Amino acid sequence: MxxxxxxxxxxxxxxxxxxxxxxxxxxxxxxxxxxxxxxxxxxxxxxxxxxxxxxxxxxxxxxxxxxEIQAPVPKPVVSQTCLSPEQMTVSCSYEGDGAEIIFKLDSQLLIQTGNHRISLGNWPANKSSVTVNLHGQLTGNLTCQIKSSGRSQGTFIRLEACKAPVPKPVVSQTCLSPEKMTVSCSYEGDGAEIIFKLDSQLLIQTRNNSVSLGNWPANKSIVTVNLHGQLTGNLTCQIKSSGRSQGTFIRLEACKGI
Incomplete structure (x- = not known):
């Protein structure tokens, strides 16, 4: 019985x-x-x-x-999402419900649930999650611990400071005559390094400072180089910032009679 x-x-x-x-x-x-x-x-x-x-x-x-049948304590999943250099969200989720969540950054308690379920609106019914907003430049060890029936499971990740996305450069060619052209590389923002090449030949390289035209928008940086109108090849511009990069290239064509 x-x-x-x-x-x-x-x-x-x-x-x-x-x-x-x-x-x-x-x-x-x-x-x-x-x-x-x-x-x-x-x-x-x-x-x-x-x-x-x-x-x-x-x-x-x-x-x-x-x-007494006790369900195994689920292993939590910890994640970081950068929204901007000044804002990030950090989350801890686990399969199931009814367990206690202890969420910390180093020794600082971010949130602790008392054996009840906290879930996102569209989250699956068998999954519990907590999400916390933090400043984007915080770093440290982000730890989430799940406790249930006197047992626990934990996961940690290294929290990294958020970086601004590297803009994709725009490369253009303007023919002034069959003997003269200008080539330009521009990007939204400033403070990044520009490396501008024709095939393997370096045309110009800026050192993490803004090079802009007099009437150019304040949030846009550009370099322009004069070349002979009959040059051809692959024109490449690379933008570097905080160890990351973005590049664009076009095929440079010889200028024809205008």
């Missing part, structure tokens, strides 16, 4: 066993009076009672054992 009301099996005589699968679902079988549950779940928890009766129906022995 389970919990004093659900009969699991009954043996009338040696070799004759009646099983009640509607009370113990997912059982794999009964072997010599032993019930093998197979994939045990929390609903299998409870008090199991064995009663032994004599041929006259008199109770000879009664033994009760309590079974």
């Amino acid at each position: 389970k919990d004093g009301k659900q009969r699991i099996l009954k043996s009338d005589k040696p070799g004759t066993v009646t099983r009640y699968d509607h009370n113990v679902k997912q059982s794999e079988g009964i072997y010599g009076g032993t019930v093998k549950l197979g994939k045990a779940t929390k609903r299998h928890s409870g008090d199991y009672t064995l009663e032994e009766h004599g041929s006259d129906g008199i109770l000879l022995r009664k033994v009760t054992v309590h079974l």
Whole structure:
């Protein structure tokens, strides 16, 4: 019997066993009076009672054992998302619900849930998550710990400062005559390094400062080089910032009569 009301099996005589699968679902079988549950779940928890009766129906022995099925503590997933150099979000999620979440940056507690579920609006029903907004330049060890029934699992990542995206340069050619052209490289923003080449020949390289035309917008940087109008080749501009880069190239064509 389970919990004093659900009969699991009954043996009338040696070799004759009646099983009640509607009370113990997912059982794999009964072997010599032993019930093998197979994939045990929390609903299998409870008090199991064995009663032994004599041929006259008199109770000879009664033994009760309590079974507690505990689900494994899920391993949390920790992530960082940069929204800008000044803002980021950090998240901790895990499969399931009902566990306690302790979310820290180094020794600083960011959030702690008290054994209840906090989830995003469109998050799957079997997944719990917490999300915290932080300044984009914070760094350190970001740790999330999941606690349930006295057990715990933890995950940590190294939090990195957010960087501004590297802009993609725009490269252009302008023919002034068959003997003269100008080539330009521009990008949105400033403070990045520009490397401007024709094939393997370096045309100009700026050193992390803004080179702009007099009437150019304040948030745009540009370099312009005069070349002979009959030059051809691959014109490449590369923008470098904070160890990252973006590049663009065009095919330089000889200028024709204007």
